[in-house]
Amino acid sequence: MLKKAKDLLKHYFGYDSFRHGQEEIISHILSKEDCLAIMPTGAGKSICYQIPALVFEGTTIVISPLISLMKDQVDSLMQNGIMATYINSTLSTEDYYQAMENARLGVYKIIYVAPERLNSDNFVNLLNQINISMFAIDEAHCVSQWGHDFRPSYTEIANIILNLKTRPVVTAFTATATEIVKKDIINLLHLNNSFTLTTGFDRPNLSFSVEIPSDKKKYVFDFLEKHPNESGIIYCLSRKNTDSLYEALLENGFSVSKYHGGMSDSARNKNQNDFIFDKTNIMVATNAFGMGIDKSNIRFVVHYNMPKDLESYYQEAGRSGRDGAKAECVLLYNRSDIVSNKFLIEQTVSNNPSAIEYQKLNDIVDYCNTDKCLRKYILEYFGEETDYEECGNCSNCNSEIESTNITIDAKKILSCIKRMHERFGLSMVTDVLKGANTAKIKSFKFEQLSTYGIMSEYSKETIKEIISFLVSEGYINCIGDKYPILTLTPSCNDILFGDEEIFIKRKIEKAKEKRSSSSNNAVNVEYNHELFAILSDVRRNIAQELNVPPFIVFADTSLIQMCIIYPTSLNELDLISGVGKYKADNYGKYFINEIQKFVKEHNIEKTSINIEEFSKKTKAIKKVASSSDLSNEEKPKKEDTKTTTYNLYVSGKTIQEIANLRGVKTRTIEEHLISCYAARNGY
Numbered sequence: 001m002l003k004k005a006k007d008l009l010k011h012y013f014g015y016d017s018f019r020h021g022q023e024e025i026i027s028h029i030l031s032k033e034d035c036l037a038i039m040p041t042g043a044g045k046s047i048c049y050q051i052p053a054l055v056f057e058g059t060t061i062v063i064s065p066l067i068s069l070m071k072d073q074v075d076s077l078m079q080n081g082i083m084a085t086y087i088n089s090t091l092s093t094e095d096y097y098q099a100m101e102n103a104r105l106g107v108y109k110i111i112y113v114a115p116e117r118l119n120s121d122n123f124v125n126l127l128n129q130i131n132i133s134m135f136a137i138d139e140a141h142c143v144s145q146w147g148h149d150f151r152p153s154y155t156e157i158a159n160i161i162l163n164l165k166t167r168p169v170v171t172a173f174t175a176t177a178t179e180i181v182k183k184d185i186i187n188l189l190h191l192n193n194s195f196t197l198t199t200g201f202d203r204p205n206l207s208f209s210v211e212i213p214s215d216k217k218k219y220v221f222d223f224l225e226k227h228p229n230e231s232g233i234i235y236c237l238s239r240k241n242t243d244s245l246y247e248a249l250l251e252n253g254f255s256v257s258k259y260h261g262g263m264s265d266s267a268r269n270k271n272q273n274d275f276i277f278d279k280t281n282i283m284v285a286t287n288a289f290g291m292g293i294d295k296s297n298i299r300f301v302v303h304y305n306m307p308k309d310l311e312s313y314y315q316e317a318g319r320s321g322r323d324g325a326k327a328e329c330v331l332l333y334n335r336s337d338i339v340s341n342k343f344l345i346e347q348t349v350s351n352n353p354s355a356i357e358y359q360k361l362n363d364i365v366d367y368c369n370t371d372k373c374l375r376k377y378i379l380e381y382f383g384e385e386t387d388y389e390e391c392g393n394c395s396n397c398n399s400e401i402e403s404t405n406i407t408i409d410a411k412k413i414l415s416c417i418k419r420m421h422e423r424f425g426l427s428m429v430t431d432v433l434k435g436a437n438t439a440k441i442k443s444f445k446f447e448q449l450s451t452y453g454i455m456s457e458y459s460k461e462t463i464k465e466i467i468s469f470l471v472s473e474g475y476i477n478c479i480g481d482k483y484p485i486l487t488l489t490p491s492c493n494d495i496l497f498g499d500e501e502i503f504i505k506r507k508i509e510k511a512k513e514k515r516s517s518s519s520n521n522a523v524n525v526e527y528n529h530e531l532f533a534i535l536s537d538v539r540r541n542i543a544q545e546l547n548v549p550p551f552i553v554f555a556d557t558s559l560i561q562m563c564i565i566y567p568t569s570l571n572e573l574d575l576i577s578g579v580g581k582y583k584a585d586n587y588g589k590y591f592i593n594e595i596q597k598f599v600k601e602h603n604i605e606k607t608s609i610n611i612e613e614f615s616k617k618t619k620a621i622k623k624v625a626s627s628s629d630l631s632n633e634e635k636p637k638k639e640d641t642k643t644t645t646y647n648l649y650v651s652g653k654t655i656q657e658i659a660n661l662r663g664v665k666t667r668t669i670e671e672h673l674i675s676c677y678a679a680r681n682g683y
C-alpha cells in the first residue's frame, strides 16, 4: 500500500519522498485507523489526506473552515490532475447542481465543504448515496472552545458521521497542540482508538532575526534591495504606519500593495489578489492581513513593529516559506514598540486588560532582547524541548553582541529633558537634541538651550532609540496615554551626578567562519537568479491563463531546482520536485523552452551534473552506479559537484533523492554535504 502511495505522490504531485511525519500518518490511515496529526504550518498536512484519498476507493470529504482556501486547494488538485471540487455558498446555483450531480456519479476523489454544509439535508442525502472513503477534518482545533477559532458547527461533525450508513475513516489535522485542544478533538470528533502524531513546531527553513535599526525605514529599503523579485509581507502595528510605509515604498518604485482594516472591502480584495497572483511583490499590512492566505512562495515576513505576543508573531512570520524553501523572518524592534503595544492592549481589551496580556508582552520583549538562540526561545515558549544551544539559523546564533558606552549621550538627553522642564514628549525632546528648526521649538525659545543640537550628529531614530532605552531601563518615565511626556526618575541622578556608566547592547553580524552550523539551513542555496526571474514570468503567464495563483502552477522550490540543474527535456524536468505528470504534460514545455534558450545564450555547460546519465540510471536500470563510473572528461570538478549536491539539498531534496538523481550512492552524497559544511564553516 505504501508503495502505491509513493507512486501516487510522484505521479500526481511530483515529489519523490514523503516528508517527516507524512509517511507514518499515511500508513496508519491506509490501515483504516482514525488519526490525529498535529503538524506546523507548511509541514504538508494536505498530502496526508490527499494521498490516502487517492489510494482508497470512493470519495473523501474534507471539512475546512475557510471558504477562501477551498478554491486554492481544489485548483491545486486539479492542476495535478486530480478530480476535486468544493461545495459552498460561493458556487452559483448552476455550478452547485452540477457539482452535486458529479459527486453523486462519483466523479470526484475529494470534496471540500465547510462544516455548515453538514446542516443541509440535500448534502446529508448525498453523503448517504455515495461511497465515502474518509472524513478528513482540517483545522480540527476549531472543534474546541479552547482553540483560538472555535466554530460551533464543528461540534456537529461527529453526529453526521454517526448517522452515515457506514462509518468512514475519520482523520483530523491541526497545527495547534495544547493538551486540552488535543483531548477535545479526540473526544468531540469521536475518533476511535485514534493514532496521534505530533511532529513538533520547528520550521527549519525559516531564519529568525531581531534587528534594532536606528532607522527602520532605511533598514526596510536596504532589505528589499537585497531581495529583488521576492514575494514578502511587511507587518506594521498601525494603519497609519502601514499607509506611510506603503507610500514611501511606492514612491521609490517598489512593487507593493497594502492592506488594513480601514480600507474598503473591494480595495482590500484587489490588493490581496495582486499580491497572491504575484502582480506585486510586497504586501505592507496590519495584522488584518493573512488569515486564510496559503500563498506558498512568501520569501520573507518583516515585522516593522514588535507585535503584541509571540503567538501572533509565530503565526504571522510562519506565513513565509510554506513551500519548504528558505525564508526570512525579521522583527524590527524599537523600545517604543512596548509603549505602542501597551496602548493597544489598553484600547482593545475591554477596559480591563488582564495580567496575561502584559505577561505575553513581556515575553516577546524578552525575545527581542535575549542573546540566546531565537529559535530555541520560540520553541521553548510553546513548550517544546530542544536538544541544541544554537540553531545556527537565527540572528543571535549568527551575531555577536556589541556593547556601547552611552553614558555621555544619556547625560545629554537627561539634562535636555530637565531644561525643558519635563513637560514634553519623545518627538519634541528629540527635535531639540537634534537641533531641528521648527516653529514649535522657536515658540518655546528652545533653540537657546545649551542642549539644543547637542546630538545633531545622530539620526532622529538613534536619539529616539537611546531615549527609549533609558525609558526601559527606568531612568526616564513616560507619563500619560495620548501625548506621553518624558520625566526624570530619581535614578538618573546616578548618571547625571554620580559615576554610573551605562551601556547599550547592539548586535553585529558574526564573521562567517565563526558561525555555528548545527542547522542545515544556515546558508543560502545558490541558484541562477536571472533564470529564476524568467521562469517566474512564465509561471505568472500560465497562472493568468488558468486563472489560478502562480504558486499553484509551480512552487518556488520547483523553480529553484530548475535554476540549479537546468532541465532541457521532459525527462529531465521529471527530476524536479513538484513536477507531476499532469503539470509536465500541460506546461512543462514552456519552462523547458526558456531554459534551453537560457542555457544556449549563456553558454551554460551542464557538466557539473550529468542529467542524461542519472536520468538513464534512475529510470531504466535503477542501478545505482558510483561516481567513479564517470569517465575522466565527464567527471565534474570536485568542488562543483559538491556544491551542486549541497544546493540541491538546501533546496529541499533528500539525500536519497539526490543520490538517485545523480546516480551515486547515498554515502557519496553525505560525504559531499559534510565536506561542504566543513568548507563553508571554516573547518
Ligand code: ADP
Pocket (backbone or CB within 6 Å): 015, 016, 017, 018, 019, 022, 039, 040, 041, 042, 043, 044, 045, 046, 047, 294, 296, 322, 323, 324, 555, 577
Ligand atoms: P500545511 O497544510 O501543513 O500548512 P501544505 O499541505 O499546504 O502544508 O503543504 C505545504 C507545502 O509543502 C505545499 O507546497 C506542498 O505541496 C509541499 N509538500 C507537501 N508534502 C511534500 C513532500 N512530500 N515533498 C515536497 N513538498 C511537499
Ligand code: ZN
Pocket (backbone or CB within 6 Å): 372, 373, 374, 375, 376, 390, 391, 392, 393, 394, 395, 396, 397
Ligand atoms: Zn539560533
